[in-house]
Amino acid sequence: MSDVPIDVILIGLDEQQEQLIERNLGGQLNVVASEPSPEHGLTTIAANPDAIALLFLDAHPEQMLRLTHQVSSSLQTVVVVLSATRDPHRIVQVMKAGAKDYAIISDDNVSDVERAIHELSALHEQILKDKHGKVISVFSAKGGSGATTVAANLGNVLQRNGLEKGREPRKIVLLDFDMDMGDLSIFLDVRIGYSYQEILDNMYRLDSELLYGSLTHHSNGLYIVSHCNNVDAMETVAAKDLTRIVVFLKQHFDFVIIDGLRGFSEKSLAALDNSDHIVITLTPDIPSLRNANRSLQIFGRLRYTEEHVHLVLNRYNKKPGITADEMADALGRPITCTVANDFPLVNKSAHQGTTAVDLSPKSKVAADFQKLGYLFVDAPKRRRRSFLPFRRA
Ligand SMILES: Nc1ncnc2c1ncn2[C@@H]1O[C@H](COP(=O)(O)OP(=O)(O)OP(=O)(O)O)[C@@H](O)[C@H]1O
Ligand SMILES: [Mg+2]
Numbered sequence: 001m002s003d004v005p006i007d008v009i010l011i012g013l014d015e016q017q018e019q020l021i022e023r024n025l026g027g028q029l030n031v032v033a034s035e036p037s038p039e040h041g042l043t044t045i046a047a048n049p050d051a052i053a054l055l056f057l058d059a060h061p062e063q064m065l066r067l068t069h070q071v072s073s074s075l076q077t078v079v080v081v082l083s084a085t086r087d088p089h090r091i092v093q094v095m096k097a098g099a100k101d102y103a104i105i106s107d108d109n110v111s112d113v114e115r116a117i118h119e120l121s122a123l124h125e126q127i128l129k130d131k132h133g134k135v136i137s138v139f140s141a142k143g144g145s146g147a148t149t150v151a152a153n154l155g156n157v158l159q160r161n162g163l164e165k166g167r168e169p170r171k172i173v174l175l176d177f178d179m180d181m182g183d184l185s186i187f188l189d190v191r192i193g194y195s196y197q198e199i200l201d202n203m204y205r206l207d208s209e210l211l212y213g214s215l216t217h218h219s220n221g222l223y224i225v226s227h228c229n230n231v232d233a234m235e236t237v238a239a240k241d242l243t244r245i246v247v248f249l250k251q252h253f254d255f256v257i258i259d260g261l262r263g264f265s266e267k268s269l270a271a272l273d274n275s276d277h278i279v280i281t282l283t284p285d286i287p288s289l290r291n292a293n294r295s296l297q298i299f300g301r302l303r304y305t306e307e308h309v310h311l312v313l314n315r316y317n318k319k320p321g322i323t324a325d326e327m328a329d330a331l332g333r334p335i336t337c338t339v340a341n342d343f344p345l346v347n348k349s350a351h352q353g354t355t356a357v358d359l360s361p362k363s364k365v366a367a368d369f370q371k372l373g374y375l376f377v378d379a380p381k382r383r384r385r386s387f388l389p390f391r392r393a
Contacts, residue, residue, distance in 0.1 A: 007051035037062040072098025141292035144315035151259035156375035178260030189353025195228035239266040310336035
């Protein structure tokens with residue numbers, strides 16, 4: 001077992017059993033939630049997607065079997081069923097329902113539980129690595145520097161790059177965290193179906209298919225979640241709810257891209273703290289430079305590692321104004337990539353409810369976004385040209 005304790009959720013265990021586990025396996029396991037009733041088991045398990053679920057069978061065998069089946073068919077959580085007896089009939093039922101192991105727990109012994117977790121720890125780690133999509137927050141150094149444009153176009157290149165032969169299309173969802181004035185849905189000209197509140201309300205019954213069918217889906221392949229039009233409902237989505245939504249969505253999407261961050265508000269921090277990467281958008285001007293500098297300092301204090309914070313210099317035009325090198329010098333770190341200034345194209349794409357990448361894939365702007373995309377996915381391998389002429393034998 002690794003040195004870091006594995007998160008577990010206990011379902012249906014009584015206080016004594018819980019204490020027994022904590023006393024004997026405390027250094028190896030970290031109990032993140034304990035729910036005595038199987039009725040609330042699915043809710044608890046779905047809310048803690050990084051934990052192994054330990055389900056005690058004996059008090060409610062039928063309900064626990066049902067729960068095992070529900071979890072195994074809708075979530076990727078590793079389920080271990082615990083029982084005081086080694087009943088072969090039950091073991092078969094439990095394994096058929098999708099549990100990964102069956103372990104014995106007695107009044108004073110949890111060594112079989114330890115064995116099961118030990119054996120499953122590698123599988124659990126692998127699932128955690130595989131199942132989580134990446135979260136990218138697009139943070140605007142200065143209002144109007146192109147965060148929404150970058151978020152949508154980045155989403156589009158990541159989605160297009162995923163359209164390789166024989167591969168499942170990549171799934172990308174864009175989230176607009178600006179609950180008051182967010183314009184992502186206007187930009188992409190979509191009517192929002194499921195908003196944050198609907199996701200929260202239905203989180204525990206949404207499997208992938210239902211989720212994909214419920215979210216707003218743009219014709220270019222991107223999924224979009226934004227605020228709803230009901231002003232009263234907007235205020236009920238708290239920062240911690242947004243965190244839950246991000247954690248939930250990254251289980252179902254390859255990339256979750258967040259737009260609409262406003263400074264270091266609680267909601268912005270909910271996005272930033274849960275991000276694998278942060279893209280700062282700035283334009284080649286002094287106010288942008290000053291704000292980017294300040295943002296970088298705050299990111300440093302928040303201990304966001306430098307290699308995960310990327311600077312995108314948008315609306316870049318080499319001739320007049322400040323150059324990318326001058327911006328980099330002033331910021332004390334390199335500009336990750338530039339995006340050409342092409343107002344006619346970006347404006348036209350917004351008018352047509354799509355992205356510049358979609359509207360003009362061969363444009364300089366699209367090529368620049370492509371470069372940005374390759375930070376997060378591997379570029380396709382170029383086929384080597386063979387210079388040998390074809391010869392008949
Ligand atoms: N590469 C570009 N070339 C030309 N114009 C651009 C480019 N990127 C964005 N724009 C234009 O800049 C304006 C602001 O862009 P956008 O709405 O994406 O910025 P934002 O940072 O999301 O703004 P806000 O702070 O209002 O959310 C828009 O009119 C957009 O068309
Ligand atoms: Mg915006």
